[in-house]
Every structure is written in C-alpha cells, then in structure tokens.
Amino acid sequence: MKILRFFLFFLILPLLLGAKMENVxxxxxxIKIFNVLTNKVEDVNKIYKTDADWKKILTPEQxxxxxxxxTEQPFLTQCPIPPKxxxxxxxxxxxxxxxxxxxxxxxSQTGWPSFWQPVSxxxxxxxxxxxxxxxxxxxxxxxCEAHLGHVFNDGPLPSGKRYCINVVALQLVRVISxxxxxHKEIAVFGAGCFWGAEAVFCRxxxxxNTTVGFMGGSLKNPxxxxxxxxxxxxxxxxxxEYDPQIVSYDDLLNVFWDNHDPTTFNRQxxxxxxxxxxxxxxxxxxxxxxxxxxxxxxxxxKKPIVTQIVAAGEFYPAEEYHQHYxxxxxxxxxxxxx
Numbered sequence: 406m407k408i409l410r411f412f413l414f415f416l417i418l419p420l421l422l423g424a425k426m427e428n429v430x431x432x433x434x435x436i437k438i439f440n441v442l443t444n445k446v447e448d449v450n451k452i453y454k455t456d457a458d459w460k461k462i463l464t465p466e467q468x469x470x471x472x473x474x475x476t477e478q479p480f481l482t483q484c485p486i487p488p489k490x491x492x493x494x495x496x497x498x499x500x501x502x503x504x505x506x507x508x509x510x511x512x513s514q515t516g517w518p519s520f521w522q523p524v525s526x527x528x529x530x531x532x533x534x535x536x537x538x539x540x541x542x543x544x545x546x547x548x549c550e551a552h553l554g555h556v557f558n559d560g561p562l563p564s565g566k567r568y569c570i571n572v573v574a575l576q577l578v579r580v581i582s583x584x585x586x587x588h589k590e591i592a593v594f595g596a597g598c599f600w601g602a603e604a605v606f607c608r609x610x611x612x613x614n615t616t617v618g619f620m621g622g623s624l625k626n627p628x629x630x631x632x633x634x635x636x637x638x639x640x641x642x643x644x645x646e647y648d649p650q651i652v653s654y655d656d657l658l659n660v661f662w663d664n665h666d667p668t669t670f671n672r673q674x675x676x677x678x679x680x681x682x683x684x685x686x687x688x689x690x691x692x693x694x695x696x697x698x699x700x701x702x703x704x705x706x707k708k709p710i711v712t713q714i715v716a717a718g719e720f721y722p723a724e725e726y727h728q729h730y731x732x733x734x735x736x737x738x739x740x741x742x743x
Contacts, residue, residue: 438548439525441494441503446527452500452549462725464733467498467573471551479516482572482735488610492580500549502528511561520568521560531556544568572735579613589613590649592657593620593717595640595684596665597673600730602643604738605664611652616644618722620686629723635678644720654692658699668708686717
C-alpha cells in the first residue's frame with residue numbers, strides 16, 4: 406500500500422506543479438495596448454489583483470461598478486471634461502489604460518457619458534451580457550477586466566456605436582505632447598486640504614498634471630493616517646506639473662494666494678494642524694526668488710502672512726483614493742477655499 410501511495414504521489418506531482426506554473430504564468434500574460442502618449446501599440450502585462458487589493462485603491466462605488474459589474478445611477482455623477490481649448494483622455498480608473506478621447510464624446514441624453522469610438526479596439530474587450538433578461542454587449546477594460554459599461558448600435562456616424570460608460574469607471578487626464586514633457590516644470594504648494602487645492606490647480610490652462618501628497622516631514626513613506634496624527638511634520642500638498650510656455654510660476658503663485666488664507670497659522674477654515682500650514686516649496690533659486698517677490702507684493706491682507714517659503718524635500722504621493730478626490734466622487738469641491 407505504501408508503495409502504491411508513493412507511486413501515485415510522484416504520478417500526480419508533475420500535474421500539480423504544472424497547474425501551479427500555468428497559474429503563475431497567466432499572471433504575466435502579455436497583451437497589446439495602444440498608448441495615446443507615444444502613439445504606439447505596446448506589449449504590457451495584464452493586471453491581476455485580489456479583491457482586497459482592489460478595495461485599497463478604489464472607492465466603494467468604483468469597486469461596486471468596476472469589479473462587481475454594477476451600474477451607477479444616471480444623471481447623478483457629472484463626467485469631468487478638460488478645460489476649454491484643451492484635449493483629454495479618459496482612462497480606466499483601475500489600471501490607467503487609455504480608453505476614450507474627449508473629442509469622441511457626445512451627448513446622448515441617457516445620463517451616462519457616451520462615446521462613438523474607443524482610442525483603440527485593443528484597449529477594450531466586448532463580451533455577451535445576458536443578465537436582466539436582455540441581450541447586451543458588455544465593455545471591459547482589456548488590461549484589468551474592469552466593467553466599464555455597454556455598447557449599443559444607436560450611436561452617431563461614422564461608427565454608429567454608442568459606448569455607454571459609467572463615470573466612476575473613468576478618470577480624465579490631459580493630453581500632453583512629448584515637447585511639453587521635455588519642458589515641463591514642477592511646483593509644490595501647501596494650501597490646506599489637498600483635495601480642494603488640487604481641484605483648483607488642475608483646472609488651470611497649462612497645468613499638465615496634479616498629484617496630492619505629503620512633503621516637509623521626517624517620517625519616510627507616510628500614510629494619510631500617519632500625517633493626520635500631526636506628529637510627522639508633513640504638509641498636505643499638491644504637486645503641479647506645468648508647461649511654463651503656457652502658464653508661468655508667477656501665475657501659479659497668484660492662484661495659490663487667491664485660493665486659501667495665508668494669514669492663519671496651521672489652519673485653513675475648519676481644518677487645523679501643522680499638516681494644513683501654508684507653504685511654498687521651491688525647487689530652484691529662481692522659484693524661491695519669484696515666490697518671495699510675489700509674497701512681498703501682497704497688500705490685500707489685514708493680518709500678517711504666515712506662509713513659509715522653503716526648499717522642497719522628498720514628495721510622497723498620497724493614497725490613490727485621494728487623487729482627484731472630487732472628480733472620483735462626482736461632486737463639487739467642498740473643502741473651504743477663500
């Protein structure tokens with residue numbers, strides 16, 4: 406009997422190992438995705454995450470829609486659009502794969518954003534959906550399998566398609582040229598709650614990208630929870646990447662002054678603590694000079710200005726759910742801005 410068990414064990418072992426290796430290899434499956442920035446088709450890894458991992462980076466509503474195949478209520482969430490005169494790409498909220506161009510968006514009066522074509526058929530996957538007693542075509546992100554919405558044959562020419570998408574499944578990014586990437590500059594501001602500060606700066610023409618995070622403290626890799634203890638020394642900041650040929654650093658400083666109260670120490674409205682202090686972090690001597698000159702020109706404040714102007718340190722991005730927070734929630738900014 407022992408000999409038989411020994412024989413069966415070695416007979417089955419290769420099958421078990423083979424199944425395990427097949428599962429491992431599937432996690433590194435390569436697919437072709439069109440990248441709008443490079444204008445090329447690229448080989449990328451498919452993205453696989455556990456439910457627990459998805460819940461860490463998605464809001465509850467994003468998780469319900471993209472991972473549980475839910476549908477958001479129509480007309481409830483406003484779809485973000487780029488500033489007037491600029492272009493944008495709607496990416497998958499889960500993996501940042503390019504999905505739809507703003508130029509291909511149209512008003513369908515359905516309560517959900519609609520597009521007449523994707524950036525590439527490679528970037529989405531269409532599968533049959535026979536739920537709810539209907540025959541429909543479901544749209545998935547090709548890279549992370551996020552549920553995006555459905556496609557119908559009642560759209561405008563030239564495609565005749567209507568890609569009906571849930572707002573919370575998308576995130577809008579501006580189209581940045583290679584030349585802009587080469588010449589972009591960075592500014593960092595602490596102006597109270599970074600949700601509200603980012604909502605202001607991301608609307609400025611010439612701003613290429615914004616990221617909220619932390620700077621100025623002693624703890625490495627701080628989390629939002631760490632910073633909220635008011636013991637790490639970090640400031641909630643917005644990191645602004647901008648094209649100096651379109652918007653100057655001095656222009657950004659004017660936005661900074663106009664959208665918070667620089668006379669309150671460690672406080673902005675109801676938010677108080679050192680993480681809410683007013684700070685300009687500079688990267689170059691030219692930025693420092695411009696910031697100090699800008700501060701000296703201010704005359705419309707009755708109280709002394711307490712804004713610090715200090716050299717930039719290491720920037721730590723905040724957790725994903727803080728990025729473009731109000732856009733993800735589909736609500737107008739509620740943080741107090743002057």
